[in-house]
Amino acid sequence: MTHTTIKLRQVGNSTGTIFPKEVLEALHVQAGDELHLVRTERGFEITPFDPTFDRAMQALERGRRKYRNALRELAK
Numbered sequence: 001m002t003h004t005t006i007k008l009r010q011v012g013n014s015t016g017t018i019f020p021k022e023v024l025e026a027l028h029v030q031a032g033d034e035l036h037l038v039r040t041e042r043g044f045e046i047t048p049f050d051p052t053f054d055r056a057m058q059a060l061e062r063g064r065r066k067y068r069n070a071l072r073e074l075a076k
Helices: 021-027 051-066 068-074
Strands: 008-011 014-017 036-040 043-047
Touching (some): 051 068
Antiparallel strands (some): 036 043
């Protein structure tokens, strides 16, 4: 599937949509999971991956390298 159209629907005072089964399977998500809407140069991207988690993991990696010796000593 390279193209699909989804319709926005009124859900109480909010607006929602229903994703086709193929889209949910491709994203590896199910009812109750969270999706993140990320603004990109081309518009918006819907992803199950939290973009702030990736930045936090990069910061952790930098700190882990910088304080490698201190962390090793604390682990003893």
